[in-house]
Structure formats: C-alpha cells, structure tokens
Amino acid sequence: MKRARKPQEVRPQDIGLDAKQLVDLDFDKLPPLPPPYEDWRDEPIKPLSEAKLAAADTSLDGFIGLKVASPASEQEKERAAGKFLDGLQKLFSREDNWTFLQPWLLAMESCVRCNTCADACPIFESSGRAEIYRPLFRAEVIRRLAQKNRSGLGRALARFTGANGMEVNWPLLARLAELAYRCTLCRRCAQHCPMGVDNGLVTREIRKLFSQELGWSPAELHDDGTMKQLTVGSSTGINRKALDDILEFAEEDIEDRTGMKIKIPVDREGADILIMHNAGEFLSWPENLEAFAILFELAGLSWTISGDLVGYDSVNYGLFYDDVQYTRVTLKHAEVARKLGVKKVVMGECGHAHKAFMATGDRMWIEQCNIPRESALTLMEDLVCNEKIMVDPRRNDFPVTLHDPCNIARSMGIVMPQRNILKKIAPRFREMEPHGVDNYCCGGGSGFAIMQSNNFPDWRMRISGRKKFAQILNAFQDCIGPETNKYVCAPCSNCKGQIRDLLTYYQAWDRCHILYGGLVELIVNAMVDVKEGFLEWEFH
Amino acid sequence: MLVVLVVTYVAAVVFVAAVVARVVKYATTPIHLRWELYPVPHEKGRAAWGGSIFEELEWWKKPRRLDRIGELRQMLAEIALLKGVWHHNRKLWFFSFPFHLGLYLLIGWLLLLLVAGILINTGTALRGTVGDVFSWLVYLSGYGGLGLLILGALGLLLRRVFDGGIRRYSSPAEYINLLFILAVAVVALIAQATTDPGFGRLAGYLASVIGFSRPRPLPTLLAVEVVAGALLVAYIPLTRMAHFVAKYFLYHDVRWADEPNTRGGRIEGQLKQVFAYRLNWSARHIQQGKSWAEVGTNLQGVEEVKK
Numbered sequence: 026m027k028r029a030r031k032p033q034e035v036r037p038q039d040i041g042l043d044a045k046q047l048v049d050l051d052f053d054k055l056p057p058l059p060p061p062y063e064d065w066r067d068e069p070i071k072p073l074s075e076a077k078l079a080a081a082d083t084s085l086d087g088f089i090g091l092k093v094a095s096p097a098s099e100q101e102k103e104r105a106a107g108k109f110l111d112g113l114q115k116l117f118s119r120e121d122n123w124t125f126l127q128p129w130l131l132a133m134e135s136c137v138r139c140n141t142c143a144d145a146c147p148i149f150e151s152s153g154r155a156e157i158y159r160p161l162f163r164a165e166v167i168r169r170l171a172q173k174n175r176s177g178l179g180r181a182l183a184r185f186t187g188a189n190g191m192e193v194n195w196p197l198l199a200r201l202a203e204l205a206y207r208c209t210l211c212r213r214c215a216q217h218c219p220m221g222v223d224n225g226l227v228t229r230e231i232r233k234l235f236s237q238e239l240g241w242s243p244a245e246l247h248d249d250g251t252m253k254q255l256t257v258g259s260s261t262g263i264n265r266k267a268l269d270d271i272l273e274f275a276e277e278d279i280e281d282r283t284g285m286k287i288k289i290p291v292d293r294e295g296a297d298i299l300i301m302h303n304a305g306e307f308l309s310w311p312e313n314l315e316a317f318a319i320l321f322e323l324a325g326l327s328w329t330i331s332g333d334l335v336g337y338d339s340v341n342y343g344l345f346y347d348d349v350q351y352t353r354v355t356l357k358h359a360e361v362a363r364k365l366g367v368k369k370v371v372m373g374e375c376g377h378a379h380k381a382f383m384a385t386g387d388r389m390w391i392e393q394c395n396i397p398r399e400s401a402l403t404l405m406e407d408l409v410c411n412e413k414i415m416v417d418p419r420r421n422d423f424p425v426t427l428h429d430p431c432n433i434a435r436s437m438g439i440v441m442p443q444r445n446i447l448k449k450i451a452p453r454f455r456e457m458e459p460h461g462v463d464n465y466c467c468g469g470g471s472g473f474a475i476m477q478s479n480n481f482p483d484w485r486m487r488i489s490g491r492k493k494f495a496q497i498l499n500a501f502q503d504c505i506g507p508e509t510n511k512y513v514c515a516p517c518s519n520c521k522g523q524i525r526d527l528l529t530y531y532q533a534w535d536r537c538h539i540l541y542g543g544l545v546e547l548i549v550n551a552m553v554d555v556k557e558g559f560l561e562w563e564f565h
Numbered sequence: 566m567l568v569v570l571v572v573t574y575v576a577a578v579v580f581v582a583a584v585v586a587r588v589v590k591y592a593t594t595p596i597h598l599r600w601e602l603y604p605v606p607h608e609k610g611r612a613a614w615g616g617s618i619f620e621e622l623e624w625w626k627k628p629r630r631l632d633r634i635g636e637l638r639q640m641l642a643e644i645a646l647l648k649g650v651w652h653h654n655r656k657l658w659f660f661s662f663p664f665h666l667g668l669y670l671l672i673g674w675l676l677l678l679l680v681a682g683i684l685i686n687t688g689t690a691l692r693g694t695v696g697d698v699f700s701w702l703v704y705l706s707g708y709g710g711l712g713l714l715i716l717g718a719l720g721l722l723l724r725r726v727f728d729g730g731i732r733r734y735s736s737p738a739e740y741i742n743l744l745f746i747l748a749v750a751v752v753a754l755i756a757q758a759t760t761d762p763g764f765g766r767l768a769g770y771l772a773s774v775i776g777f778s779r780p781r782p783l784p785t786l787l788a789v790e791v792v793a794g795a796l797l798v799a800y801i802p803l804t805r806m807a808h809f810v811a812k813y814f815l816y817h818d819v820r821w822a823d824e825p826n827t828r829g830g831r832i833e834g835q836l837k838q839v840f841a842y843r844l845n846w847s848a849r850h851i852q853q854g855k856s857w858a859e860v861g862t863n864l865q866g867v868e869e870v871k872k
Contacts, residue, residue: 119842127594130591138731440615
C-alpha cells in the first residue's frame with residue numbers, strides 16, 4: 026500500500042495506484058479570499074466515522090460524493106470491471122448513446138492536451154491547482170481507457186498513446202466514479218477550449234456510464250431524485266396531498282404579507298401559461314412561489330401550475346447523470362403540458378430545468394408534445410420593462426449583484442433580460458466579475474447543491490464554492506461592512522441553495538449582511554401595487 | 566525515383582482517404598441533444614454579449630435572425646489568428662500561432678507549386694510582373710512557412726517538455742508528432758536551400774506527379790525531403806493532428822448548433838428515428854432491449870426497482 030501523492034504531482038496513470046488515498050488536499054494552500062476574509066481559517070474537517078469509512082470508498086481525496094460501496098468480494102470487483110468496459114463500448118454506440126455520440130466522439134478524439142481548460146476551471150484553481158481536479162485529468166483517464174480497450178489496434182499502440190499504464194482495477198473504478206462528482210459541469214472549460222472540446226460533457230458521460238451500466242449514482246440524484254420524482258411526483262417527496270397543503274400555506278402567507286387574496290390555480294386546462302417551478306422552492310423558499318403568484322395575478326395573466334405526478338416539479342436530475350432517467354422525466358413533463366392544453370410552458374427560476382426543458386428538451390419534445398417553452402426571465406422582462414406592472418425602484422435601494430446560472434447564461438444565451446429588469450428595479454445594481462456567459466459556477470451545479478451527506482459539503486464549501494464566494498465579496502467591496510444590507514440575486518433554485526450554504530458557512534450574514542434570493546422577489550418588492558416590505562431581511 | 570513517386574502517390578491517397586473517413590464518421594453520427602455553448606456568433610445583434618433567441622418573449626413566433634457574416638468573421642479569426650488561444654492561453658499562442666501560420670503558408674506553397682506544375686505541363690510561362698510576383702510568393706510561402714513551422718514546433722516541443730502541467734498529460738505520440746514535423750521541416754529547409762533554392766526542381770517533380778509522367782532524378786537530399794514530406798502528409802490524418810476536421814464539427818454541429826426543433830420539421834423526423842433505437846444499458850432501472858420511446862414513456866423499469 027503506497028502513501029497519498031502530493032496533490033500537484035499526480036498523473037492520470039496513477040489513478041489505479043494501490044494507495045489508501047490518492048491525494049491528501051492541503052487546505053492551507055487554498056487561494057486567499059478578499060476582505061474581510063483575508064485571515065479566514067477553515068475549521069478542521071471532522072473525520073468520517075468508522076462506519077461511514079467502511080461503507081464507502083474514500084480513496085480518491087478522502088471525500089464522499091457518489092458513495093461507491095466497497096466491494097464484498099474479488100468476483101464483485103471483476104464484475105464491476107467487466108461492466109465498466111461494456112459500458113465504455115456503449116458510449117460509442119449509436120443505439121445506446123445517440124443522445125451525445127457526436128460531441129462525445131469528438132471530445133475523445135480531438136483534444137490536443139494544450140491545457141487551456143485548466144485556467145478556466147474554478148474548482149482546479151480553488152483547490153490550489155490539485156491535479157486530480159484539472160479538467161484534463163479525468164478526461165485523459167477515460168480517453169486512455171477508451172484508446173486501449175476499444176480495439177486491438179488501440180491495445181497495440183497503447184505505449185505510443187500513453188494508455189499502457191491504465192488497468193481497469195477496483196481503485197481506478199472507485200476513484201474515477203467519485204472524480205466524476207468533482208466537476209459541476211459548468212462548461213467553462215469547454216467555452217475556453219480553442220478546439221471546442223467539452224470536458225464537462227466528458228465528465229457527464231463518465232457519470233452516465235456508471236449510472237446506466239453499473240447502477241452507481243448519488244442517492245440524492247437517483248434514489249431520492251429521479252426515482253422519487255417519477256413515483257411520488259417530486260424529488261422533494263412532495264405528493265399531491267402535500268402540494269395542496271403547501272399551496273394553501275402560500276395563499277395564506279401572501280395574505281399575511283400583502284393583504285391580497287390570491288388563489289393559486291392548479292390544473293386549469295387551456296390556461297395560457299403553465300408555470301413550472303423547482304419544487305425545492307416550495308419547501309425552502311416559498312416566497313419565490315408566492316412572488317410569482319402575485320406578479321402573474323397583478324399582471325392579469327392566464328396561468329396555472331400542474332398538480333399531476335411530476336408536473337409540479339420542474340427538476341430533472343437526469344440531466345446531470347443519466348440519459349434514460351432524463352428522458353423519462355422530460356417526456357413526463359411534456360405529457361403534462363400537452364394534457365393541460367396550455368399555450369406555453371414558462372420556466373420558473375431554476376437553471377437546470379431551463380436547460381432540460383428548452384435546450385436539451387428541444388430534441389425530446391416532439392409532435393403533439395412540442396409545446397412552446399420560455400424563460401420566466403423574458404416574461405418578467407416584458408412585464409417590468411414594458412411597464413405592464415408599475416415598480417418603484419426606491420424600494421430596492423440597497424446594493425444588489427447578480428449571479429448568472431451557468432445553464433441559463435452559458436448554455437442557453439439568456440443574459441440581458443435579467444439585467445434589463447435589475448436596471449429598472451434595483452438602482453444600486455452592480456455586476457460580478459466576470460459575469461454573463463463568462464460567469465463562474467456557484468459551486469453547487471450538476472446536483473452538488475443537494476448532495477448534503479457525509480463530508481461532501483465540506484469539500485463543496487471550501488473548494489467548489491470558493492470562487493463564487495470571492496466574487497460575491499468583490500462585488501460588494503465598497504460596502505462590505507454589516508451596516509449595509511446587500512442582496513445576491515440568483516435566479517436559480519440550486520444556485521440559491523449553494524449560495525445559502527456558502528453564506529452560512531462563511532458567516533457572511535453576520536459579518537457582512539449579505540442576503541440572497543431570487544429575481545421575482547425583488548420585482549414584487551418594488552411593485553407599487555404590493556404593500557411595502559415583501560422582502561424580509563432575515564437570513565434563512 | 567520510382568520509390569519516391571510511389572510514396573508520393575500512396576501518401577496522397579492515404580491523406581484523402583483518411584480525411585474523408587473522418588468526415589464521414591463525424592457527419593453520419595445520429596442527431597444528438599442540443600448542447601450549444603454561448604456566445605454563438607451567428608446570433609444577430611446578440612453575439613456581443615452571448616445572447617440567444619431565448620431572450621425574446623415568445624421566441625418561437627419570431628423569425629430566426631442569423632448573422633452569417635458574423636459567424637464567418639469569427640471562423641476566420643479562429644482559423645487564421647487562433648483567436649481563442651490568444652484570449653485564453655496567451656503563452657501557448659506565441660508558439661501555436663507561428664506553427665499554424667507556417668502550416669498555412671506551406672499549404673499555400675504546395676498549391677503554388679502545383680500551379681507551377683500545371684504551367685510546366687501545359688507549356689505556359691509566366692512572364693514579367695506576374696512571373697516575378699508568382700516567384701516571390703513561392704519564396705515567401707516556402708521559406709517563410711518552413712521557418713515559422715520550425716520555430717513553432719520547437720517552441721511547442723520545449724513547452725511540452727518543460728511545463729509540468731502539460732508534460733504530465735503528454736503521451737509519446739505528442740512528442741513524436743512534433744519531432745516528426747520538426748524533422749521534416751528542417752530537412753526540407755536544408756534540402757531546398759542547398760539543392761533547389763528556387764524550387765524549380767520540386768515544381769518539375771510535381772509536374773510529373775500530376776501529369777503521371779516519369780520524373781527527372783532528384784538530388785538525394787531533395788528526394789529525402791519529398792519522401793519525408795509525403796510520409797508526414799499521410800501520417801497527419803491518422804492522428805490527433807487532424808483536428809482541423811473535428812474542429813469544424815465541434816463548432817458547427819455542437820457548440821453553435823442552435824437550430825430549434827419544429828413540429829413536422831427535419832429535426833423531428835430525425836428524432837423519430839433515434840427514439841426507435843433499442844438500448845442495451847444494463848443497470849437495473851433500465852429496461853434493456855426496449856426502444857428509447859418505450860423506456861421513456863413506460864415507467865415499468867422504475868416501478869420494478871422501487872418494489
């Protein structure tokens with residue numbers, strides 16, 4: 026058994042090394058944070074219990090995201106290796122992988138190892154440049170495995186192509202599967218790649234291989250995610266009865282906050298708009314659901330939400346790890362919209378749902394199910410900027426910055442509507458740098474924000490979210506003290522969850538009075554027809 | 566000379582066949598899910614900030630406004646100036662740009678020599694200013710291209726050796742590819758400068774190649790240059806160095822592919838075909854052997870696992 030390697034020295038061929046842990050991260054060497062966090066020291070990470078260590082493989086970096094169960098026998102290890110190689114072949118098959126065959130093939134065969142992707146990756150940078158997080162590292166592992174195992178010629182040329190050291194053994198499988206959950210699929214690396222190679226997609230395909238062939242996927246995304254959504258109705262566990270209770274609570278809360286009596290319409294057939302919310306909002310941020318209801322009612326829109334199974338939860342975690350689950354959820358969404366006979370589906374403030382419905386979903390919703398879909402951001406821009414509702418920007422007279430969800434900006438090109446709204450309703454709006462399509466991920470993308478078990482949140486707070494937290498601090502440097510209330514506008518449920526966790530971990534509410542929330546809450550807070558004070562300056 | 570001639574023809578055939586095979590491989594893959602990445606330069610009026618038609622209210626009712634000139638401009642900047650490398654990896658650009666510019670000049674040089682070969686075969690002589698300009702173009706592209714290629718290849722090679730971040734990911738193939746190019750360029754430079762400084766003999770040889778006639782014997786060094794160059798031409802499309810083919814598809818079929826699917830349209834027709842594919846993934850939650858349409862709409866697999 027060998028010792029852990031220095032984080033900056035690991036090579037792709039080391040991934041299968043017989044070592045208890047491949048790397049031991051040095052948290053003292055992470056990049057510094059801006060003021061007032063120059064002297065910030067992370068709390069030591071609580072060691073995992075013996076039971077947790079026994080239940081999952083931690084041989085990559087000591088963290089558990091996917092939770093690969095330790096094998097019971099040698100036969101199990103061999104079976105896993107065989108299935109992995111079968112799955113690898115299937116990624117190159119038209120029938121099994123029509124969904125991404127072309128970009129996958131191109132990513133496998135075109136990378137010139139120039140490493141331009143490295144400086145684009147916030148996780149690599151925030152980790153103090155630990156090699157295993159370099160976008161090229163995991164991509165190179167799977168490339169070499171593919172080169173070596175797809176054909177006899179590939180095996181013969183393995184020494185020439187660098188694939189000769191790659192053996193499909195248990196350490197390699199466990200570490201590669203876990204490593205696929207150290208990238209948020211933000212695709213910033215792909216945007217910077219001069220060739221156009223998408224190492225984010227490569228990561229997703231690795232996740233897919235493990236899920237679709239070996240059945241390995243994080244419980245939060247699969248068992249408690251897509252499976253629960255398809256059987257119960259929502260990944261949050263909300264069933265129809267619970268939905269009715271939540272809507273009743275929301276209606277009461279709207280009345281308490283504003284004095285307005287609003288009935289949230291459910292399953293109203295033939296409505297113009299079917300609004301699709303991430304059901305996470307219902308539990309964690311009901312004010313978002315309520316704000317949409319207030320806005321739509323006061324704007325006089327014809328709208329409804331769905332009470333059908335899956336129809337009231339826009340999430341589709343299949344987008345993060347499994348094409349089959351993605352297909353099942355998106356086709357169910359399409360069927361719900363078709364049955365209601367709505368004129369269009371409007372995506373609430375959820376980044377990955379935007380992409381799952383409108384971009385990838387564009388090639389899933391066919392024939393009668395091809396109902397038009399649009400972003401709530403464009404709809405709200407029309408209401409605000411064309412003065413279909415009246416706003417008083419003085420009600421939002423506090424510093425506001427905007428986080429661009431990667432799926433909405435970089436993957437869909439929706440950049441200006443949210444800015445046009447903020448310019449109209451938030452006089453002290455300022456940009457983060459970089460922003461728009463060049464933004465940095467919140468660090469909770471691709472499902473990370475809901476992966477809360479074991480020690481994964483420790484990694485997520487210190488490394489994957491570090492860059493975003495630094496960006497938030499930098500945006501507010503002129504008023505960073507706690508005497509000024511500040512607002513991070515994040516029009517995405519997963520991003521909000523991650524930013525909430527970041528602000529909590531770094532005690533940013535106490536130290537700097539930084540609050541977070543969506544965009545629609547800011548709009549309603551500024552609406553002259555709504556009682557003042559919709560936005561509550563309480564951290565939750 | 567026969568060996569040199571055979572190698573030349575074989576190399577040309579291998580090059581064309583390998584490039585065509587690559588194009589066919591990428592072009593015949595089935596339609597995939599949309600996976601574009603912004604900015605997309607053909608988004609008229611929006612490319613500057615990376616916007617898309619999704620920024621429009623009820624975008625499906627609006628005409629798609631495409632800026633093909635903007636797309637072409639972006640392509641030219643990317644191909645000719647390596648704009649992406651300039652913006653995102655400046656250190657690399659200082660070697661990659663001369664390397665690629667050298668290659669472009671040498672492609673131009675080869676085309677000029679082929680034109681010269683045609684002129685020889687047809688007995689046409691370029692006289693006066695036209696002839697002078699032609700000769701200068703051959704000189705500039707030939708020696709300029711070789712010089713830049715040597716400079717770029719050497720720089721890229723040294724960078725790969727001395728930059729640990731790149732060295733860790735470099736296979737023997739990467740070094741061999743660069744060394745091969747470097748060696749051919751150095752041999753060509755020496756051969757031309759010492760045996761054929763005006764490129765006349767090489768043009769004569771190419772005239773024989775395209776005219777399918779017996780070439781006049783070449784000096785040994787020049788013959789070595791021709792063989793080495795031919796082998797390189799045959800080798801490139803068999804390796805990752807053929808990324809010029811892949812790059813077209815990566816940009817046009819993936820990164821910038823934002824054509825929406827409309828009811829009854831071409832894309833929908835293709836989607837119906839792929840939904841009929843049968844999948845063989847074997848995890849428990851997947852109904853192996855059924856079609857994507859069946860698996861997507863029938864939740865039997867999910868329910869069985871949940872039991």
